[in-house]
Amino acid sequence: MCAANEKMSGVARLIEVTAVEDPRVDDFRDLSTADRRPDRPGGRGLVIAEGVVVVRRMLASPYPIRALLGVRRRIEELGDEIADLDVPAYIADAEVMAGIVGFHLNRGVLAIADRAPEVELTRLTATARRLAVLEGIGDHENLGSLFRNAAAFGIDGVLLGAGCSDPLYRRSVRVSMGHVLRVPFTRVHSWPGDLKLLRDEGFRIVALSPRASSVPLREAEPGREPVAILLGSEGPGLTEQAMTAADVTVRIPMAGEVDSLNVATSAAIVFHIMGEGSEGGGR
Secondary structure (H helix, E strand, O other): OOOOOEEOOOEEEEEEEEEOOOHHHHHHHHOOOOOOOOOOOOOOOOOEHHHHHHHHHHOOOOOOOOEEEEEEEHHHHHOOOOOOOOOOOOOOOHHHHHHHHHOOOOOEEEEEEEOOOOOHHHHHHHHOEEEEEEOOOOHHHHEEEEHHHHHHOOOOEEEEEEOOOOOOOOHHHHHHOOHHOOOEEEEEEOOOOHHHHHOOOOOOOEEEOOOOOEEHHHHHHOOOEEEEEEEOOOOOEEEEHHOOOOEEEEEOOOOOOOOOOOOOHHHHHHHHHOOOOOOOOOO
8 A cells, every 4th residue: 555645855746665566656556567658559658767967868858757756765856846846756666666667767757747849840950050860760779879979979869760669768868878858859751752842941961871982981071061960760761762862972981890889879879970170059
């Protein structure tokens, strides 16, 4: 059963949970088996943050918090930040929390939020200087890493083309260290036709491909903006249709017999080089 609401400095609605089956924490239940992916049939569409650092980024994001669940020490760490939230902060010991979630959570705290509306493509292109445009990025960890790199190197937004997974899946949010919650993104529904919209807005479309005919990255006018950096999945890479829509195709020169890198690693290099000489910010 649950104890009555308590009071704690910095937290307005602290609720202690002592039973795994308590229905008030159903949003957090069986995350390892129920797989609350919003991009699958039956997915609940909730956004899940794990750990104090990622929860803090969720709290600072436009995603409306529904509730928190954590061990007492982690909830107390967030006391000042959640003091004004009108949501429950459930406290459980590690074993009860593991029974609810379905696994032992080393980070000790979760937050769950509803989705925020995606940014409209025209609104994003109106202010952006550098965009990442993704095709076929189906691996959630790669997608999370891409968003973390986009945040680190000042990418203004991410466009998700054909074949991309949902960046708000729990694993993507975790790997991104919560940066997927602060980097604007939207889906491109006509692929690759909508790339023409970017060109009409003045963007130079730069596709990344290891093929020998591609221009070495540092020779591709890295300081010219606005630019849309087109990245494809590992293995097959970009489709021919996507590369045909690009203004230039570039490659990262490599030593020895290495012909390619992990897509998130490649993205970090391209984001850095394409940002050299740029002051960033809006247009």
